[in-house]
Amino acid sequence: MENSAILNEDQQDCLQELINIAYGSGTAAISEILDAFATLSIPRINIIETRYLQDYLQSQVKVGMPQFLATQLINGKFSSENLFIIDQNSAENLARAFGLEETEIQDVNELSDVILEITNILSSSTISKFAQEMSIEVSFSPPHVKLLNSIEEMDSTFIDKYHQVIIISTILQFENQNIRGELLILTTDDTIEFIKKLLDKILDEL
Amino acid sequence: MEYLNKADLICDTIDNGIILLNEHLEVLFWNKWLETRTNITFNQIINQKITTVYPDINEAKLKRKIKATLTLNSPTFYTTELNESFFNIEFKNKITHRVFKNMQQNVTLNPYDIENKIVIVYVYDSTILKETNFKLSRAKEKIENEHKNTLVIKQQLENSVEEFELLLNATMEAIVLFDEEYKCTNINDVGVNLFNLSSKSKALGLDILEFFEDKNLNYKKLENTFEASMITSCDNTFPALIKIKNAKLNKKKIRILTVVDLTELKYRDKLISEQAKLVAMGEMIGNIAHQWRQPLSAISTAASGLKLQKEFHLLTDELLDESLDGIVRSSMHLSQTINDFRDFIQGDKEMMVFDLEENLKKDLSIVEGMLKNYDIQVFLECEKKIELHNYKNELTQAILNIIDNSKDALLEKNVKDKYIFIHTYEFLNEAVIEIHDNAKGIPEDIVNKIFEPYFTTKHKSQGTGLGLYMTHQIIEKSMGGAISVSNIAFEHNKHQFKGACFKITLPL
Numbered sequence: 001m002e003n004s005a006i007l008n009e010d011q012q013d014c015l016q017e018l019i020n021i022a023y024g025s026g027t028a029a030i031s032e033i034l035d036a037f038a039t040l041s042i043p044r045i046n047i048i049e050t051r052y053l054q055d056y057l058q059s060q061v062k063v064g065m066p067q068f069l070a071t072q073l074i075n076g077k078f079s080s081e082n083l084f085i086i087d088q089n090s091a092e093n094l095a096r097a098f099g100l101e102e103t104e105i106q107d108v109n110e111l112s113d114v115i116l117e118i119t120n121i122l123s124s125s126t127i128s129k130f131a132q133e134m135s136i137e138v139s140f141s142p143p144h145v146k147l148l149n150s151i152e153e154m155d156s157t158f159i160d161k162y163h164q165v166i167i168i169s170t171i172l173q174f175e176n177q178n179i180r181g182e183l184l185i186l187t188t189d190d191t192i193e194f195i196k197k198l199l200d201k202i203l204d205e206l
Numbered sequence: 207m208e209y210l211n212k213a214d215l216i217c218d219t220i221d222n223g224i225i226l227l228n229e230h231l232e233v234l235f236w237n238k239w240l241e242t243r244t245n246i247t248f249n250q251i252i253n254q255k256i257t258t259v260y261p262d263i264n265e266a267k268l269k270r271k272i273k274a275t276l277t278l279n280s281p282t283f284y285t286t287e288l289n290e291s292f293f294n295i296e297f298k299n300k301i302t303h304r305v306f307k308n309m310q311q312n313v314t315l316n317p318y319d320i321e322n323k324i325v326i327v328y329v330y331d332s333t334i335l336k337e338t339n340f341k342l343s344r345a346k347e348k349i350e351n352e353h354k355n356t357l358v359i360k361q362q363l364e365n366s367v368e369e370f371e372l373l374l375n376a377t378m379e380a381i382v383l384f385d386e387e388y389k390c391t392n393i394n395d396v397g398v399n400l401f402n403l404s405s406k407s408k409a410l411g412l413d414i415l416e417f418f419e420d421k422n423l424n425y426k427k428l429e430n431t432f433e434a435s436m437i438t439s440c441d442n443t444f445p446a447l448i449k450i451k452n453a454k455l456n457k458k459k460i461r462i463l464t465v466v467d468l469t470e471l472k473y474r475d476k477l478i479s480e481q482a483k484l485v486a487m488g489e490m491i492g493n494i495a496h497q498w499r500q501p502l503s504a505i506s507t508a509a510s511g512l513k514l515q516k517e518f519h520l521l522t523d524e525l526l527d528e529s530l531d532g533i534v535r536s537s538m539h540l541s542q543t544i545n546d547f548r549d550f551i552q553g554d555k556e557m558m559v560f561d562l563e564e565n566l567k568k569d570l571s572i573v574e575g576m577l578k579n580y581d582i583q584v585f586l587e588c589e590k591k592i593e594l595h596n597y598k599n600e601l602t603q604a605i606l607n608i609i610d611n612s613k614d615a616l617l618e619k620n621v622k623d624k625y626i627f628i629h630t631y632e633f634l635n636e637a638v639i640e641i642h643d644n645a646k647g648i649p650e651d652i653v654n655k656i657f658e659p660y661f662t663t664k665h666k667s668q669g670t671g672l673g674l675y676m677t678h679q680i681i682e683k684s685m686g687g688a689i690s691v692s693n694i695a696f697e698h699n700k701h702q703f704k705g706a707c708f709k710i711t712l713p714l
Contacts, residue, residue, distance in 0.1 A: 029274075029277055029278055032277055033270065033274050033277055033278075099266065109288045113267075113288045116283065116285065116288065117270070117274070120280075120281075120282050120283060121274050121278065121282075124278040124280035124281075124282075125278050125280075128278060128280050139281075140281055142285050142312060142314065143283065143285070144285065145288070
């Protein structure tokens with residue numbers, strides 16, 4: 001998990017700043033859409049080798065509880081994958097925040113739909129702002145959601161094609177409500193190169 | 207204008223539904239694709255609230271999505287995975303391979319006019335995709351069920367293997383399984399111990415002959431139970447009762463070798479036989495005492511007569527010779543008794559040819575004194591001269607045991623006129639000896655037990671329970687004959703009697 005090998009100190013600082021701005025706007029968007037005060041913790045940036053990804057994800061989730069895993073692809077030069085991981089309890093509380101009836105909450109499909117929406121909102125709000133900051137175009141594919149009994153059930157057949165992933169992680173929390181989800185943005189080799197060039201360009205312009 | 211026409215053309219020919227919706231959910235545009243699928247024309251639906259036409263649509267959710275789309279200036283989605291359909295479009299034309307009643311849809315909401323709060327909604331028909339998913343999940347379910355069944359069957363098989371092993375190991379016998387080529391495939395724990403193997407695996411693959419001392423044993427011809435000498439891994443041998451059974455297991459021929467260790471049984475047999483011999487010797491001494499009393503008294507009388515005659519000077523040469531002859535005769539009789547006794551004690555080393563009637567007469571002479579003492583009359587009837595090639599003295603022991611048994615029964619039952627009848631004859635190329643008494647017979651509930659060792663109805667001081675067991679062993683095991691017992695009724699001297707009848711058959 002050595003970041004410096006990929007990004008130098010300036011690049012890291014710059015990326016952290018851009019991400020902070022992007023996630024700040026994400027928080028505002030959620031609050032506006034859902035009429036609830038949500039916070040996103042200060043994002044942490046990690047760069048790890050792909051073979052450790054599963055272990056990393058495993059360490060981030062609560063053991064012994066089914067997890068919803070929502071994924072959404074971000075297309076364009078900043079091609080990446082957004083992961084939103086939320087455990088069953090938090091997902092149910094989130095659904096209540098969305099105004100769902102108790103009977104609807106017991107329906108896994110309804111619950112999944114809420115998670116898709118929040119994933120979509122989180123990706124759009126954060127990535128759109130990030131893209132705007134970096135003056136690039138992005139588009140979003142429809143998100144997908146899966147209920148996993150453990151992270152090991154996640155299929156990662158082609159993960160070996162990549163060497164490294166940048167993980168930008170943040171924790172979504174709603175005020176006075178027990179909702180905790182983790183948002184991860186995973187990017188791979190080509191995008192990392194692209195980000196590095198872009199960061200250098202921004203740093204040059206400063 | 208030309209551009210607008212092009213846009214119209216695209217909207218009307220594209221293979222998707224396109225709707226323009228404002229924040230109040232009113233329809234501002236409805237393309238041809240939707241017209242043909244819903245049978246609702248653009249003119250019919252324009253400015254209508256979509257939830258009025260399609261009340262199934264979740265209004266709150268749709269409003270939220272529109273708000274998110276417009277706020278974020280970014281698309282939001284309905285996916286076919288979770289929402290069966292955005293609105294209800296019934297298939298009226300799909301007939302074959304139909305899984306769903308309604309069209310399955312993926313829907314994307316994009317911002318169209320943020321200022322006027324209008325979104326553009328793209329509707330994709332994902333029925334085929336979802337059908338495929340449905341079929342896949344049905345196939346998966348089927349495979350999972352089959353897998354589950356396979357697991358159950360596997361478990362059952364494992365259980366039956368376990369049960370089989372349990373049964374195999376629960377027996378007292380050593381059981382060794384062989385394949386068609388007589389190579390060992392399995393052995394139970396008793397077998398592992400009996401053949402002194404360090405583990406089961408040491409036996410696997412061994413040829414069946416490795417277990418026998420005689421390496422030239424023609425075991426293939428031995429179908430029934432037989433006795434053989436077995437050999438352990440330490441080259442120790444032991445006697446065993448063997449059975450080799452051919453069977454089929456899982457369509458394969460297998461051989462099951464069952465081994466019962468006879469070491470202890472043989473030892474016990476030997477012990478019983480020795481005990482019986484001692485008992486018989488004791489009885490024999492009793493018989494000798496009876497036998498000797500008369501000749502001893504004759505000798506004593508002759509000697510004292512001679513002494514008296516000499517004192518009174520009456521002893522003539524004639525008288526002396528006569529008395530001495532008598533003494534010699536009596537001494538010879540004593541000597542003969544001792545010979546008989548010795549023959550009997552020594553047992554037979556070899557089979558010999560002997561006359562049955564003579565043998566029986568000699569037997570009776572041994573017990574003559576005893577029989578006289580108890581006032582028992584013996585009737586011997588031999589139909590014809592029968593020569594046997596067998597163990598002479600063993601037969602004597604068997605006959606004496608039966609006579610002794612009859613004597614005890616006659617005394618116990620307090621029978622007034624005591625008779626023992628011995629009748630010999632030939633029947634179907636066998637010699638038959640029937641011995642019956644008039645001691646009222648053996649109670650039916652014990653008639654099957656009398657040949658068992660240590661079984662006795664007599665008082666402890668009298669019976670050992672070995673006599674008839676030894677008789678049985680002698681006749682059946684040693685002499686190759688058969689013995690049975692039954693209760694009979696018969697007439698003698700115009701009187702009716704009941705008694706036990708022992709029937710011995712011996713090969714000629």
